[in-house]
Amino acid sequence: MSRLGxxxxxxxxxxxxxxxxxxxxxxxxxxxxxxxxxxxxxxFLSASGDVLAELGLPMMVMTVPPADPGTLPALAAxxxxxxxxxxxxxxxxxxxxxxxxxxxxxxxxxxxxxKVPYADVDNxxxxxxxxxxxxxxxxxxxxxxAGPPTLPAAQDRLEGFVTTLRQAGMSDxxxxxxxxGLPSGTHAMQWLLRRSPGLDAVFAASDLMAAGALNALAxxxxxxxxxVAVIGFDDSPLARxxxxxxxxxxxxxEELAMLATRLLLSGxxxxxxxxxxxxVVRDSA
Amino acid sequence: MSRLGxxxxxxxxxxxxxxxxxxxxxxxxxxxxxxxxxxxxxxFLSASGDVLAELGLPMMVMTVPPADPGTLPALAAxxxxxxxxxxxxxxxxxxxxxxxxxxxxxxxxxxxxxKVPYADVDNxxxxxxxxxxxxxxxxxxxxxxAGPPTLPAAQDRLEGFVTTLRQAGMSDxxxxxxxxGLPSGTHAMQWLLRRSPGLDAVFAASDLMAAGALNALAxxxxxxxxxVAVIGFDDSPLARxxxxxxxxxxxxxEELAMLATRLLLSGxxxxxxxxxxxxVVRDSA
Numbered sequence: 001m002s003r004l005g006x007x008x009x010x011x012x013x014x015x016x017x018x019x020x021x022x023x024x025x026x027x028x029x030x031x032x033x034x035x036x037x038x039x040x041x042x043x044f045l046s047a048s049g050d051v052l053a054e055l056g057l058p059m060m061v062m063t064v065p066p067a068d069p070g071t072l073p074a075l076a077a078x079x080x081x082x083x084x085x086x087x088x089x090x091x092x093x094x095x096x097x098x099x100x101x102x103x104x105x106x107x108x109x110x111x112x113x114x115k116v117p118y119a120d121v122d123n124x125x126x127x128x129x130x131x132x133x134x135x136x137x138x139x140x141x142x143x144x145x146a147g148p149p150t151l152p153a154a155q156d157r158l159e160g161f162v163t164t165l166r167q168a169g170m171s172d173x174x175x176x177x178x179x180x181g182l183p184s185g186t187h188a189m190q191w192l193l194r195r196s197p198g199l200d201a202v203f204a205a206s207d208l209m210a211a212g213a214l215n216a217l218a219x220x221x222x223x224x225x226x227x228v229a230v231i232g233f234d235d236s237p238l239a240r241x242x243x244x245x246x247x248x249x250x251x252x253x254e255e256l257a258m259l260a261t262r263l264l265l266s267g268x269x270x271x272x273x274x275x276x277x278x279x280v281v282r283d284s285a
Numbered sequence: 286m287s288r289l290g291x292x293x294x295x296x297x298x299x300x301x302x303x304x305x306x307x308x309x310x311x312x313x314x315x316x317x318x319x320x321x322x323x324x325x326x327x328x329f330l331s332a333s334g335d336v337l338a339e340l341g342l343p344m345m346v347m348t349v350p351p352a353d354p355g356t357l358p359a360l361a362a363x364x365x366x367x368x369x370x371x372x373x374x375x376x377x378x379x380x381x382x383x384x385x386x387x388x389x390x391x392x393x394x395x396x397x398x399x400k401v402p403y404a405d406v407d408n409x410x411x412x413x414x415x416x417x418x419x420x421x422x423x424x425x426x427x428x429x430x431a432g433p434p435t436l437p438a439a440q441d442r443l444e445g446f447v448t449t450l451r452q453a454g455m456s457d458x459x460x461x462x463x464x465x466g467l468p469s470g471t472h473a474m475q476w477l478l479r480r481s482p483g484l485d486a487v488f489a490a491s492d493l494m495a496a497g498a499l500n501a502l503a504x505x506x507x508x509x510x511x512x513v514a515v516i517g518f519d520d521s522p523l524a525r526x527x528x529x530x531x532x533x534x535x536x537x538x539e540e541l542a543m544l545a546t547r548l549l550l551s552g553x554x555x556x557x558x559x560x561x562x563x564x565v566v567r568d569s570a
Contacts, residue, residue: 025345032334032344036327049317053350059317060310062345065338078363 023058024048024264025079029086029094032063034181038208039236040253041085044107047257048083055265064093066148081264083107087114088150105264107256108153109272117269119260123153124160126249126277130203130231131164133247133279139201139229143174145188145213147205154180157205157233174199178209185212193220200228201285207232207239210246214284229285244283251277308343309333309549310364314371314379317348319466323493324521325538326370329392332542333368340550349378351433366549368392372399373435390549392541393438394557402554404545408438409445411534411562415488415516416449418532418564424486424514428459430473430498432490439465442490442518459484463494470497478505485513486570492517492524495531499569514570529568536562 026045028035035041045061052059060079066088081103087094089111097104098116106118134142144161147154162173176191178184185204189212192199204210210232214224222228224244232239235250252275259273311330313320320326330346337344345364351373366388372379374396382389383401391403419427429446432439447458461476463469470489474497477484489495495517499509507513509529517524520535537560544558 023347032338033331036321036331042321046318046321049348053317058347058349060345060347062308062343063334064343 023060023079024052024081024083024261026059026061026083026085027093027097028061028063029066029084029088029091030063031065034179035061035063037182038180038206039238040206040234040251043236043253044085044257047254048261051258051261057265064091066091066150081105083260083264084110084114084116086151086153087111088148089113089152090150103264103267103269105260107260108151109156111150111152117263118272119256119263120153120272120274121251121256122274122277123156124163126233126251126279127157127160127203127205128164129277129279130233130249131161131168133281134201134203134229134231134285135165135168135170137201137229137285140170141196141199142170142201142203143176143192143196143199145185145192145202145204145209146175146177147180147209149177154205161203178205178212180206180208182208182212182215185209186216187212189213189216190220193217193222201230202228203231203233205233207234207236207242207246207248210248210284211238211242214242214244214246225283225285231279231285235280239280239282242284247282247285248280249277250280308345308364309337309366309368309546311344311346311368311370312378312382313346313348314351314369314373314376315348316350319464320346320348322467323465323491324523325465325491325519325536328521328538329370329542332539333546336543336546342550349376351376351435366390368545368549369395369399369401371436371438372396373433374398374437375435388549388552388554390545392545393436394441396435396437402548403557404541404548405438405557405559406536406541407559407562408441409448411518411536411564412442412445412488412490413449414562414564415518415534416446416453418566419486419488419514419516419570420450420453420455422486422514422570425455426481426483427455427486427488428461428477428481428484430470430477430487430489430494431460431462432465432494434462439490446488463489463491463497465491465493467493467497467500470494471501472497474498474501475505478502478507486515487513488516488518490518492519492521492527492531492533495533495569496523496527499527499529499531510568510570516564516570520565524565524567527569532567532570533565534562535565 085107094114104116146158176188232246232248239246239248370392379399389401431443461473463473517531517533524531524533
């Protein structure tokens with residue numbers, strides 16, 4: 001590993017010495033079924049795996065349900081480093097990992113109580129672009145389907161969106177929360193329509209939730225984008241396949257994965273790069 | 286773990302003592318991208334993960350490309366056990382794992398040179414059912430799209446199928462090989478059509494390859510099942526969605542995953558259960 005400038009972090013006092021195993025553990029703080037249902041993970045893991053494969057390094061993946069008590073690090077102890085995805089506020093595992101002496105790189109800004117270097121996408125700015133697109137399109141009754149409130153990326157998207165609307169004088173913005181998955185988008189959209197029947201636009205913090213919103217709108221007889229404009233987040237393969245094709249905020253997931261993996265392996269801990277997000281306009285808004 | 290009747294295997298003489306880490310490593314001997322493109326893995330891992338989650342045990346997943354030199358076990362060394370999926374003949378990692386002292390349960394019969402207990406589906410009998418269905422339907426020029434020849438499950442499906450045809454007096458059975466993925470099924474079907482233009486049926490060793498064959502047949506202007514009958518293997522969600530819906534051999538993947546996981550955790554090494562496969566007749570044959 002020395003050719004990569006890799007420097008092993010000093011283990012905490014009293015911690016047992018770990019042996020070099022030559023590999024990276026990707027710890028996904030989400031339910032196992034979401035690893036296969038959300039294209040974000042496949043995109044991230046494939047790109048990160050490619051970087052590691054080029055270096056001849058194995059990758060292992062483990063999921064930790066959000067409410068897990070956090071007993072996992074022992075399994076990851078053989079790893080040279082950990083990529084930590086979707087860590088939530090007060091997540092015991094994330095806190096344990098961050099003080100374990102194992103090099104960790106957060107994917108997405110970690111919660112304030114988890115002190116690890118990270119790499120992120122500019123979620124606030126992506127959400128700002130979505131809000132401005134809707135305002136410029138003349139939408140005046142706008143709702144949000146946000147991600148889990150304990151997840152910083154979800155917070156950033158919500159705040160970037162609502163702040164932009166507020167600056168435009170729009171203060172009453174109904175917010176429903178989902179888990180980034182498709183069914184939660186359907187339920188959230190149904191709730192928003194009951195809460196604000198005159199809604200003419202919705203911003204969902206993931207493409208899957210936006211696709212769920214499309215289902216709910218179709219069932220309610222609302223045309224997209226004529227009656228209700230819909231914007232997603234991710235620019236996953238799903239966004240292009242949706243009917244109508246989703247206007248969405250592109251996350252450079254592959255670039256994020258490659259950059260974060262290289263930073264983890266290089267031992268660089270002083271930089272927390274933020275990659276730009278970009279609105280991709282298609283048919284739904 | 287004692288409540289499960291779990292007995293730690295004795296490590297080989299001279300091996301360093303491993304500490305209990307409380308978790309299972311699933312080692313998939315396939316390319317990372319196939320973990321997300323082949324529904325078999327999502328089904329298996331979800332079912333196995335459910336069993337482990339009920340017991341409060343973490344699961345980690347790692348892929349080892351078929352040609353990997355086999356340096357992975359160090360990463361898995363913290364695990365209490367390993368589920369080994371799709372190990373091929375002369376796979377160095379599989380051989381290393383099988384002699385590591387870590388409890389291992391093969392998913393699918395392992396190659397002869399890998400001595401581990403396993404759990405399997407009756408691939409031969411499933412393929413026999415497919416062959417008999419085609420023979421009873423009056424098909425007389427039948428080809429096979431087989432899986433990788435170094436993989437026992439692929440061998441068993443091929444042999445079960447070809448043996449049944451041979452017993453019916455059909456000796457010239459063209460065989461094309463794929464990697465279980467969709468594009469390989471398209472290529473294999475194109476090859477079979479060039480080799481045997483009068484082909485009236487094909488058996489593919491996976492639903493993904495069968496779906497690829499459907500694409501190739503549509504491009505070649507052949508109607509399914511009128512001109513060419515197609516049978517897949519797996520009964521994955523894809524089989525129901527295909528047009529026409531695929532006749533296929535149902536693998537009880539979830540049952541296999543649950544049984545194998547429980548056998549691994551219980552330390553039972555003397556039984557190698559084989560679960561029945563079952564032909565599911567839909568529209569393609």
